[in-house]
Amino acid sequence: MKRLLFLLALCPMAAHAAPDPCAVVPRLAEPWTSWTQNGAATGGGTVSTAPRLILGKPVTASLRPGAQVQFAVPPGRSAPKSYAGLFTLAVKDAARIGIALSEGAWVDVATGSVALSSVDHGHGPDCSGISKIVWFDLPPGLHTIQIAGSPKATIRIMAADARANQPRPQ
DSSP, X not given: OHHHHHHHHHOHHHHTOOOOTTSSOOXXXXXXXXXXXXXXXXXXXXXXXXXXXXXXXXXXXXXXXXXXXXXSSOOSOOOTTOXXXXXXXXXXXXXXXXXXXXXXXXXXXXXXXXXXXXXXXEOOOTTSSOOEEEEEEEOXXXXXXXXXXXXXXXXXXXXXXXXXXXXXXX
């Protein structure tokens, strides 16, 4: 105990550390309110083994070494010794869909063998755990979500409709 008090006396700043700005996580706005829910999946190595994402339902996904993934379209970016995985997403009506990730990684969306261009991208709210959000205007149908170039073997991912829980025009 005396040793601890001596060390604190030598380093007074340690005793008065700045408060953690993320100690209280702010409530997330739509469409990200369910980001903290639990779910798990393993990213597919092929489109046929890719698990289905459900709009508004996040999952913590185990990814594969990138060399083991057969992408539907060549990824826009990849990195050596990184991780990747495939997911599918069904969209009933045309919508602007955001793909949120907890880590820095590359996101592509393909319909069949055609890559779709993103329409916007940005970061999640401070202290939310959302590192990036990439937006796509998706037509109705089944789409492949490709994650590539992840430095980590696990990543949190969520797809959300920009119109989720928004008032409908009268």
